[in-house]
Amino acid sequence: MAPFHDALKVTYHRTIHTERDDVHVYSGVIDSEWVPNGGYVLGLILQACIQRQAGMAHRDPIHITAHFLRTTSIQPFEVHIRQFREGKTFTNLGAELLQDNITRVSTHQMFGVLSPTTSSGSLLTITPPSTYARRLPLYQHPSNAPLTSLRTPYQFASRLKATREPEIVAKNALDGSNRTSETSIGGPGLEWGQWLTFKHEQDTLTPPSIAFLADMFRSPPSLLPKSERLGLPSVAWFPTLIMTLEFKFPIPPQSSQRTAGLYTNCRFINDPAGRHDVYVEVWSAPCNVGEGKKEHGWREKQVCIAVSTQTAVIVPMQNNTAKAKEGDRGPKL
Numbered sequence: 001m002a003p004f005h006d007a008l009k010v011t012y013h014r015t016i017h018t019e020r021d022d023v024h025v026y027s028g029v030i031d032s033e034w035v036p037n038g039g040y041v042l043g044l045i046l047q048a049c050i051q052r053q054a055g056m057a058h059r060d061p062i063h064i065t066a067h068f069l070r071t072t073s074i075q076p077f078e079v080h081i082r083q084f085r086e087g088k089t090f091t092n093l094g095a096e097l098l099q100d101n102i103t104r105v106s107t108h109q110m111f112g113v114l115s116p117t118t119s120s121g122s123l124l125t126i127t128p129p130s131t132y133a134r135r136l137p138l139y140q141h142p143s144n145a146p147l148t149s150l151r152t153p154y155q156f157a158s159r160l161k162a163t164r165e166p167e168i169v170a171k172n173a174l175d176g177s178n179r180t181s182e183t184s185i186g187g188p189g190l191e192w193g194q195w196l197t198f199k200h201e202q203d204t205l206t207p208p209s210i211a212f213l214a215d216m217f218r219s220p221p222s223l224l225p226k227s228e229r230l231g232l233p234s235v236a237w238f239p240t241l242i243m244t245l246e247f248k249f250p251i252p253p254q255s256s257q258r259t260a261g262l263y264t265n266c267r268f269i270n271d272p273a274g275r276h277d278v279y280v281e282v283w284s285a286p287c288n289v290g291e292g293k294k295e296h297g298w299r300e301k302q303v304c305i306a307v308s309t310q311t312a313v314i315v316p317m318q319n320n321t322a323k324a325k326e327g328d329r330g331p332k333l
Contacts, residue, residue, distance in 0.1 A: 039215025043208030220266030274314030
């Protein structure tokens with residue numbers, strides 16, 4: 001067990017030379033404290049790719065698509081990285097996480113330069129004060145937002161401070177503003193949000209930690225009022241099948257380096273297996289949870305660090321427990 005920055009350690013292991021390409025192999029051990037969280041596993045893969053790209057022209061992750069093919073366990077792993085293409089603006093990589101020589105997670109990653117460019121390409125960027133710019137979707141300021149406890153399955157809960165957003169939660173109530181009827185056009189779906197602060201001074205916002213935070217939302221099926229949960233197992237697991245992560249803006253230097261805001265939205269829950277979509281925004285923060293004070297115009301200074309989408313399903317927890325007894329070592333992610 002270790003702070004998040006220590007739990008992310010991966011090291012270069014070897015290079016496999018083939019007729020088609022070279023495969024760069026990195027290795028590490030999944031930390032037992034930071035599971036179950038698919039974002040942490042994605043962060044390990046991302047960390048290996050960042051180390052591979054260090055010193056190259058395209059050093060910043062821009063977009064990642066991950067397919068979670070099989071459950072991972074608390075044991076050693078390898079990340080195998082291939083370069084598909086290197087262009088003027090982007091480099092495309094394929095990276096797979098393997099355990100026991102079996103591919104558990106497969107990713108396609110795009111690297112570039114996230115900082116503002118001075119090239120001759122498009123310079124269009126929509127930010128405040130433009131009326132077309134997306135604003136921070138959270139109501140509370142992290143300095144005085146009401147605190148909440150993270151879910152008990154998280155062994156790492158003591159390493160984070162978390163808040164809640166009463167105004168957003170109220171929208172999901174039976175009499176909330178998000179309810180639809182036969183006269184509705186579309187509908188906003190199920191919403192949720194919070195601020196999260198890493199307590200350890202060295203657990204700062206980096207691409208791998210942002211991948212972790214992007215998976216720290218409350219699962220949408222659990223946001224439904226009890227009267228709407230018919231068919232939902234009393235104790236359920238919500239495994240991720242596919243996750244995307246796109247980095248938007250660099251973290252402003254005046255923003256907190258250990259705190260991020262999360263906003264999520266889910267519009268569909270349907271067959272098969274309670275399949276549901278999740279849209280996530282990760283935002284910069286003016287200060288850490290419980291610190292600082294609200295200043296005029298603080299919202300205008302925040303930027304969206306990343307957006308993420310997920311396809312997840314609903315699985316009774318006993319199914320996951322049974323699989324853990326079939327042969328693979330350790331708890332499942």
